[in-house]
Amino acid sequence: MAVIFLVVVIVIVVEVIAITTAITIIAITTIRHLSSPVSGLQVSRFVSLCEDGVWGVRKACAEVFMSVSCACSLATRKDRLSPVFVSLLTDQSRWVRVAAFQNLGPFISTFADPSVTGLHYNEEGVLVIGTPQDPAAPHHE
Numbered sequence: 541m542a543v544i545f546l547v548v549v550i551v552i553v554v555e556v557i558a559i560t561t562a563i564t565i566i567a568i569t570t571i572r573h574l575s576s577p578v579s580g581l582q583v584s585r586f587v588s589l590c591e592d593g594v595w596g597v598r599k600a601c602a603e604v605f606m607s608v609s610c611a612c613s614l615a616t617r618k619d620r621l622s623p624v625f626v627s628l629l630t631d632q633s634r635w636v637r638v639a640a641f642q643n644l645g646p647f648i649s650t651f652a653d654p655s656v657t658g659l660h661y662n663e664e665g666v667l668v669i670g671t672p673q674d675p676a677a678p679h680h681e
Contacts, residue, residue, distance in 0.1 A: 583612065583620055590624045595633035602628045602639035606646035610661045617650060 586608055590601040605625060609617050625647055628640035649667070654660040662668050 583608075583616055587620065587624050590628060595631075595636055598628060598631060598633065598636045599639045602636055602643055605640075605643050606650060606661075609647055609650040614651070621647075 586601065589597055592598055592601075602625075605621070605628070609621055612621060625640065625644075628636055629644070631637050631640065649659070650661070652659060658669055659667060660670075
């Protein structure tokens with residue numbers, strides 16, 4: 541009986557790791573294509589993952605939230621992503637809340653106007669000083 545339980549737990553953990561990896565890959569792919577903003581369907585899918593019943597999936601979403609936010613319009617950030625992020629900050633799982641609070645600053649920074657602050661995220665998701673067209677801008681992580 542204990543062996544069967546252990547096998548079931550291992551299968552569940554492997555599934556959560558696979559889903560977490562998939563979410564991370566989606567976010568990285570999204571951030572690499574910043575020149576084409578994400579569609580409403582992509583945002584809807586991400587939002588549904590943020591509301592998934594498995595806490596590991598929600599935690600993975602919280603960890604990549606800034607990357608997804610960078611690829612969205614300001615209106616989408618305000619109207620669709622902000623309420624979802626608030627729900628992650630108040631999630632029932634402690635691990636999801638911790639991940640959300642760790643990514644609160646980076647998420648907030650995506651609302652800044654690069655023409656005013658001189659800061660923006662490049663294609664790799666690294667915060668840089670300068671204009672988006674300035675390839676010689678120094679990188680700050």
